[in-house]
Amino acid sequence: MxxxxxxxxxxxxxxxxRAQERKSFFTDTSICIGCKACEVACKExxxxxxxxxxxxxxxxxxxxxxxxxxxxxxVAFVEQDQERxxxxxxxxxxxxxxxxxxxxxxxxSGASGPSGGRDTTPPDTAEFRWLMSxxxxxxxxxxxxxDVCPTGALYRTEFGTVKVQEDICNGCGTCVGGCPxxxxxxxxEGIIRAKTERNQSRYAxxxxxxxxxNKCTFCHDRxxxxxxxxxxxxxxxxxxxxxxxxxxxxxxxxxVAHLHxxxxxxxxxxxxxxxxxxxxxxxxxxxxxxxxxYGLPPDPRVPTKDLPxxxxxxxxxxxxxxxxxxxxxxxxxxx
Amino acid sequence: xxxxxxxSHRPPETRRxxxxxxxxxxxxxxxxxxxxxxxxxxxxxPVVKAPPWGDEIAAYLFLGGLAGGSSLLxxxxxxxxxxxxxxxxxxxxxxxxGLGTAALxxxxxxxxxxxxxxRTFKPTSPMSMGTWLLSSFSTAxxxxxxxxxxxxxxxxxxxxxxxxxxxxxxxxxEVGTTLLAAPLASYTGALLADxxxxxxxxxxxxxxxxxxxxxxxxASGAALVSTPPEQTQPARALSAAAAxxxxxxxxxxxxxxxxxxxxxxxxxxxxxxxxxAERLTLAGTAGSVLLGGRRPTAVLSGLLLLGGSALTRVGxxxxxxxxxxxxxxxxxxxxxRLERRRAQGVVDDSITTVG
Numbered sequence: 194m195x196x197x198x199x200x201x202x203x204x205x206x207x208x209x210x211r212a213q214e215r216k217s218f219f220t221d222t223s224i225c226i227g228c229k230a231c232e233v234a235c236k237e238x239x240x241x242x243x244x245x246x247x248x249x250x251x252x253x254x255x256x257x258x259x260x261x262x263x264x265x266x267x268v269a270f271v272e273q274d275q276e277r278x279x280x281x282x283x284x285x286x287x288x289x290x291x292x293x294x295x296x297x298x299x300x301x302s303g304a305s306g307p308s309g310g311r312d313t314t315p316p317d318t319a320e321f322r323w324l325m326s327x328x329x330x331x332x333x334x335x336x337x338x339x340d341v342c343p344t345g346a347l348y349r350t351e352f353g354t355v356k357v358q359e360d361i362c363n364g365c366g367t368c369v370g371g372c373p374x375x376x377x378x379x380x381x382e383g384i385i386r387a388k389t390e391r392n393q394s395r396y397a398x399x400x401x402x403x404x405x406x407n408k409c410t411f412c413h414d415r416x417x418x419x420x421x422x423x424x425x426x427x428x429x430x431x432x433x434x435x436x437x438x439x440x441x442x443x444x445x446x447x448x449v450a451h452l453h454x455x456x457x458x459x460x461x462x463x464x465x466x467x468x469x470x471x472x473x474x475x476x477x478x479x480x481x482x483x484x485x486x487y488g489l490p491p492d493p494r495v496p497t498k499d500l501p502x503x504x505x506x507x508x509x510x511x512x513x514x515x516x517x518x519x520x521x522x523x524x525x526x527x528x
Numbered sequence: 529x530x531x532x533x534x535x536s537h538r539p540p541e542t543r544r545x546x547x548x549x550x551x552x553x554x555x556x557x558x559x560x561x562x563x564x565x566x567x568x569x570x571x572x573x574p575v576v577k578a579p580p581w582g583d584e585i586a587a588y589l590f591l592g593g594l595a596g597g598s599s600l601l602x603x604x605x606x607x608x609x610x611x612x613x614x615x616x617x618x619x620x621x622x623x624x625x626g627l628g629t630a631a632l633x634x635x636x637x638x639x640x641x642x643x644x645x646x647r648t649f650k651p652t653s654p655m656s657m658g659t660w661l662l663s664s665f666s667t668a669x670x671x672x673x674x675x676x677x678x679x680x681x682x683x684x685x686x687x688x689x690x691x692x693x694x695x696x697x698x699x700x701x702e703v704g705t706t707l708l709a710a711p712l713a714s715y716t717g718a719l720l721a722d723x724x725x726x727x728x729x730x731x732x733x734x735x736x737x738x739x740x741x742x743x744x745x746x747a748s749g750a751a752l753v754s755t756p757p758e759q760t761q762p763a764r765a766l767s768a769a770a771a772x773x774x775x776x777x778x779x780x781x782x783x784x785x786x787x788x789x790x791x792x793x794x795x796x797x798x799x800x801x802x803x804x805a806e807r808l809t810l811a812g813t814a815g816s817v818l819l820g821g822r823r824p825t826a827v828l829s830g831l832l833l834l835g836g837s838a839l840t841r842v843g844x845x846x847x848x849x850x851x852x853x854x855x856x857x858x859x860x861x862x863x864x865r866l867e868r869r870r871a872q873g874v875v876d877d878s879i880t881t882v883g
Contacts, residue, residue: 197652252571259573269570288882291875341722343656344641345648363644364637367655370579370723375852379580379637404637446883453882462881469879484880485859488570492862493879496722496729497652503718503732510717510736511710514744515600517769518762522604525765 197500198335198472204349215353215438216416218425218476219445220327222487223452223460225432227268227325231424232257235266238412238423242380242400253323259488260328262378265409266424269487271324278322281459281482288461289453326487327433329424330355330376330409331464332475333495338368338377338408340497346406353438354411354475362405369406373471373493377408411475438475445477457481463489470494569855576724578852581845584635589716589841590746591628592662593739594834595621596713597747599669599705604762606702613763615676616754617747621705622673624750625666632662654719658712665712668704671697713743720848726858727851728844730789734781738844741773742837745809749833752816752826764820767833771813774840775806786861792851793844801843808836 205212235241244263250256253270260267273281332354339347339355346362349355357377368377380402412422420426425435434441442465452460459481464474470493484491569575599621605614633642646663650656675698678685687694717735720728728735748767751760782790793802815829851857866878 199652250571255571261577271570285882288880291870337724340652341655343648343650343653343659344644345650346644361641361644361647362638363641365645365655366579366581366635366637367653367719367723369577370725370728370852373576373724375574375576375724378577381580381637406637449882460882462883464879466877466879466881468877470877471879474879480880483568485575485855485863486568486570488573488575488855490575490724490858490862491880492866493724496724499729499732500652500654500718500722503654503721503736506733507711507714507718507736510714510740513737513773514597514710514713514740515706517744517773518597518600518604518766521762521766521769522608525762 196498197340198495198497199340199349201334201349201353205351205353208351211351213352215475216411217332217353217436217438217441218329218422219434219436219441219479220329220476221432221434221445221448221479222324222326223448223457223479223481224430225268225325225327226430227254227270227323228429229257229268230427230429231266231327231433232264232268234423234427235409236264238415239265239410240401241265241407260330260374260376260378260408262380262407265329265407267328269324269326269328271326271482271486272321273324273482274321277482278459281486282457284483285453285457285459285461289458322481324481324486326478326480327424327428328487328489329476330411331374331471332409332411334467334472334474335495335497337371337373337471337495337497338406340495340500341367341371343367350411350413350416352411352413352416354413354416356410356413357406357408359402359405359407362402364404364406366406371496373490373495377406380405380407441477445479448479452479470498569859572855574853575855575858576726576852578725578849579723580637581849582635583842584631586838586842586845587631588628588635589739589845590742590838591624591631592716593713593743593837593841594746594750595625595628595665595669596709596711597743597745598624598750599665599672599709601747601751601763601766602672603702603706603709605759608762610759610762613751613755613759615680617751618669618672618676620747620750620754621669621709622666625662625669629662629666654715654722658715658719661708661712661715665705665708668701668708671701672705710740714740720844723848724858725848725852726789726861727785727792728848730785730861731781731844733784734777735844737777738774738781738840741770741777742840744770745774745812745833746837748816749812749830749837752820752830752833754830757821757823757826760820760826764816767813767816767829771809774809778802778806786864788857788860789851792847792857796850798843798847798850801839801846805836805839805843808832808839812836 241263244261250258253272255270257264257267336355343365344361344363346358347355347368364379366379369379415422421435425433445462445465449460449462461480463478463480463484465477467473480487598617602614602617605617633639636642645659648656675694714736717739721732721735723729744766748763751763782793792798812829812832815825819825820829
């Protein structure tokens with residue numbers, strides 16, 4: 194058995210003439226101002242219910258917490274001191290010195306270090322910085338959620354994105370565990386109950402798609418009309434860019450090269466490598482520190498990659514069980 | 529993550545305290561293979577999410593295994609002419625698989641859509657494969673159990689011409705259960721392992737063996753409880769083999785895991801459950817092998833075996849769920865394996881790149 198992960202190219206063939214170039218986000222966190230307009234636009238357009246009870250989470254200016262069934266864009270806030278900035282800068286520089294493929298700007302100042310003559314003082318204040326990053330579903334090339342979905346509710350759209358058919362999903366929850374990024378979630382009773390308790394309040398609302406898995410749809414309903422997804426359209430700083438996948442990755446590479454040439458060696462891309470554990474993501478990020486600082490996994494791997502081996506072990510274990518029962522009757526049966 | 533100057537006065541963070549009894553074992557295991565990595569998390573929030581699987585799923589893991597193991601015992605009993613064991617094991621198999629299916633359906637977010645599971649046949653999804661296994665196995669198990677029920681009621685069931693059909697179907701159905709029972713017991717290992725939940729995923733090589741062993745233990749236990757000792761010698765032999773399999777695969781699984789992935793199997797409530805599971809299993813096996821010849825001790829040993837198997841399933845399920853709740857279990861092993869690959873000179877497969 195070669196591999197059991199879904200092949201996006203063949204999924205695209207299934208769409209026939211309707212298949213389009215793969216669409217992607219490029220989220221450039223270096224110009225994110227943390228306004229959360231994307232979160233609002235996403236909720237408004239998709240009619241997603243409120244998460245939780247409007248509490249303050251006491252984590253900087255982030256009171257959303259994380260991505261989930263009702264939150265498809267989540268802006269992370271990280272406050273860092275001088276020491277942490279230096280560490281981030283160092284770890285970015287280390288990535289360059291590892292000699293990764295296609296590293297750095299091809300013709301400019303060389304691998305790392307300040308370029309001659311230009312002011313390479315990084316634009317942060319010396320004492321601290323804020324990292325802000327708008328997280329979203331990664332729409333992976335090898336999507337764990339899609340692979341493990343038993344009903345076929347999750348599918349690869351004609352735009353190369355991953356979407357749940359909410360009228361098919363029966364809420365088995367397998368996809369929740371299948372996602373290496375912790376994005377997809379079942380819109381559950383627990384969350385619903387919080388809302389029904391407020392039934393009398395003016396915030397009471399009807400919950401759509403109760404009990405099914407929910408996540409970013411890449412605004413599929415907007416894409417079919419040739420529109421931009423709500424979050425990208427509303428982003429006031431163009432931190433969230435939307436377009437064809439190859440174009441987005443190209444822009445991301447240019448941007449990271451530019452930042453490095455300005456001395457911001459902490460800049461790095463997340464999800465732009467088609468050789469990574471999920472085959473590259475449909476949402477590419479430019480980060481200014483290690484991924485785990487933003488709550489992203491440092492080395493995600495789609496679990497289905499190891500599935501042929503797991504099946505092999507399942508069969509061997511089953512054969513062993515059969516043999517053990519057989520032996521028990523053959524030898525254990527004598528009085 | 530804070531910039532407060534008072535942070536420097538904080539005492540260093542200590543690991544959760546270990547249980548006293550286990551210290552020697554833990555100490556022996558916790559020889560760090562790689563240096564402890566320095567990393568931060570996003571306000572300690574989880575990176576991955578565990579599936580919304582409650583105790584119904586644990587019950588299903590147990591009942592599916594019990595059903596699979598019991599139907600294998602029934603096949604053996606038929607071949608070696610042990611009618612009581614055959615009857616009881618067949619009835620146990622159907623009862624368990626029926627209850628297990630009900631538990632599965634109850635755990636769905638939209639139980640009324642359970643048949644949508646059969647929309648597709650999807651090898652990339654262990655859940656889909658499992659559903660097909662479960663539905664075909666339960667059909668076959670239902671036929672064999674129906675034959676037994678008919679026999680039990682002295683052919684008084686108003687079956688009419690269906691009785692002849694049932695008779696004809698008995699042997700093919702038995703062949704079906706023989707082929708499907710063991711995979712039904714072991715596939716749940718792949719079901720849990722094929723997730724991003726750190727502890728389950730890290731146990732991907734051993735979970736099928738652990739669950740197959742646990743299933744055999746449960747089936748032996750049920751046979752000891754339901755059937756007089758004259759006909760349960762094979763079940764007692766099976767319990768010994770399965771106990772060795774279970775204890776060994778659990779040990780090997782923990783040993784091969786990253787310490788941060790194995791920890792949830794040892795700490796907290798799941799750790800306590802798994803420790804008791806091992807105790808019950810060993811006590812039950814000793815009882816079944818040494819004292820299984822007398823009915824009261826056989827029944828007691830059988831109950832211990834059933835309890836041990838159930839606790840193993842609940843423990844593993846909950847350990848995985850708790851491993852997803854703390855980002856340390858996700859980030860630490862991932863950073864380590866990334867570092868290890870980089871140390872080996874593999875630098876082209878990282879999700880983080882600079883160009």
